[in-house]
Amino acid sequence: xxxxxxxxxxxxxxxxxxxxxxxxxxxxxxxxxxxxDVLRRQPKREVCKMCGGKLGEPLxxxxxxxxxxxxxxxxxxxxxxxxxxxxxxxxxxxxxxKNYSEQDKGAYQKRLETIYLPKANYLKDCLVKEAVSDxxxxxxxxxxxxxxxxxxxxxxxxxxxxxxxxxxxxxNAMAGTPILKAVNSDHISEYIRNADANVLSAIGVFEHxxxxxxxxxxxxxxPKIQYVYLSVPMFSFSCAFEASHQSCYNRxxxxxxTHLFSQKSLQYMADKMGFEVAYQWKFGSDAMDLYxxxxxxxxxxxxxxxxxxxxxxxxxxxxxxxxxxxxxxxASEVHMVMKRR
Numbered sequence: 001x002x003x004x005x006x007x008x009x010x011x012x013x014x015x016x017x018x019x020x021x022x023x024x025x026x027x028x029x030x031x032x033x034x035x036x037d038v039l040r041r042q043p044k045r046e047v048c049k050m051c052g053g054k055l056g057e058p059l060x061x062x063x064x065x066x067x068x069x070x071x072x073x074x075x076x077x078x079x080x081x082x083x084x085x086x087x088x089x090x091x092x093x094x095x096x097x098k099n100y101s102e103q104d105k106g107a108y109q110k111r112l113e114t115i116y117l118p119k120a121n122y123l124k125d126c127l128v129k130e131a132v133s134d135x136x137x138x139x140x141x142x143x144x145x146x147x148x149x150x151x152x153x154x155x156x157x158x159x160x161x162x163x164x165x166x167x168x169x170x171x172n173a174m175a176g177t178p179i180l181k182a183v184n185s186d187h188i189s190e191y192i193r194n195a196d197a198n199v200l201s202a203i204g205v206f207e208h209x210x211x212x213x214x215x216x217x218x219x220x221x222x223p224k225i226q227y228v229y230l231s232v233p234m235f236s237f238s239c240a241f242e243a244s245h246q247s248c249y250n251r252x253x254x255x256x257x258t259h260l261f262s263q264k265s266l267q268y269m270a271d272k273m274g275f276e277v278a279y280q281w282k283f284g285s286d287a288m289d290l291y292x293x294x295x296x297x298x299x300x301x302x303x304x305x306x307x308x309x310x311x312x313x314x315x316x317x318x319x320x321x322x323x324x325x326x327x328x329x330x331a332s333e334v335h336m337v338m339k340r341r
Contacts, residue, residue, distance in 0.1 A: 003336075004129075006122075008323040009283035012114065025249050025296045032254035036063055038089045039258060042080045049082075049212060049259045050075040051268055062243040062253050067260075069235070074264030076235040082258040087185075087210055090256055091164070108174050112146050119203065119335060120150035123229045126279045126337045127199070132227070138197035140188065140215075141205035145171025148179045151201070161191055185210075192218040192225075201229040207257055220273040228275060228338040235260045236332040237286040237325055245293040247300060252289065252332055263329055266336060275338040284331030287322035291315065 021028060048055055048070040058066030058079055066079035127135060135156040139148050142160025144167050151158035161183040162168050168182045183191050192200065192215065200219060209215050219225055233252060239260070242250040253260065261269075270277050291314055298307035325331045 003277045004279045006279075006281045007283065007326040008319070009118070009281075010319050011288070011322070021249055021251065021292055022295060028249035028251075029247070032250050033063065035090050035255045036065055038086055039065065039078065039080045039082070042083050042086055045077055045079055045081045048073060048075050049077050050261075050265045060239070060243050062239065063246060063250050065253070067239070067253065070265070073268040074235075074262040075268075076239070076260040076262065078253075078258045080258070082210055084210060086258075087208075091208075105174060108144075108146075112149055116146040116150035116203075117153060119231070120147065120154040120156070122281055122335060123151070123199075123201070123337065124154045124156065126229075127227065130227070130278075130339070132198070135199055136197045137199045137201055138192070138195045138225075139201045139203070140192065141202060141208065142171065142180050143167055143204075145175055145180050147201060147203045149175055152179070156199075161188065163188070189214045189218040193222050195222060196224060198224055199227045199229060200225050203229075203231045204233075206230060206232050207259060207261070216269065216273050223340075226340045227278075228273070229336070230338070231333065231335045232261045232266070233257055234284070234330075234332055234334055235262045236284060236330050238284070238289045238332040241286070241289050241293055245297060248293040248296050261334075263334075266334070270338050273338070275340050277336060278339040279337040281335040282326045282329065282331055282333075283335075284322065284325060284333045286325045286332050287318045289332070290321075291318060 045068070046055060047053060051070060051073040053070055053072035055068045055070060055077060057068065059069045059076075060067055068077045068079060069075075070077060124135075137148075137151050137156050137158040139151070139158060139160035142148055142162045145160060148158045148160040148171070158179070160171070160180040162171070162180050163183065163185045165182045168180045171180045172178050189211070206212060206215075219228060236252070238252040242248070242253055267277060291311075294314075295307050295311055298304070298310065322331070
């Protein structure tokens, strides 16, 4: 079965959620550089995060970290391992929550409806095509509960698990009812193996899991899970933009993204679990990244007036430019529904 592919998503008012990337470039870059410093203290990565194949020399270097393209499965690996020490430092000690939560309930709801409800509705549409009406969804790495709430708004039964108790408490407070459970990282695979869910979602999660193999095996071992809905960052044009704009915040290859996926590596992952790729919605932020980096660089180089002139000309073209990137299959993000064979 070949997948049903959809391309592009209007930018809409997403710009307001990314304003810090423009206005606080230096602070965001420092945050990413600090995480990079932690990563560079970890052991060198010798085998691919996805397939375990032996890695060669870096294809490119960005912000002082080399990135190696696996010749077997096409996964892009940083030259350093993401370890428990790295995860503890960047997710817990450095309060990762502060970067991804909206403390005001109105702002939380706006982000939920703007960013996460379209994702939930896309999943619902795919499951309708599959004639699945009774949806029991488990969202792993549920963060601040955005997707669980969105899934509930879309009419699904949904619960989430998250390792951060602070985020669980925040999510439940925003929802006004318990929607997430705190699960220790050592017990996540066991929870997945025993989950009473026919759909598992992982929105921006697989790139952060240290023991990715264990998680994939747990999904494969639970026959109740018939569908996996995922969103992951991809090896894409944004990588080139970041590598060529070293004084701009590297949201894609920097920070907690120690490896990036590709169409080839996602197919490898599906085969490994005994699933097939059924539906894909390909829309990235490459055009936004290029626009942001040009604006920031113009400002840094003493051209604020030209930056404003350029922005007025370029911003209306972002959706059209991004659609071309998306249709090239080398865009920065994919939403994918995998179906058990």
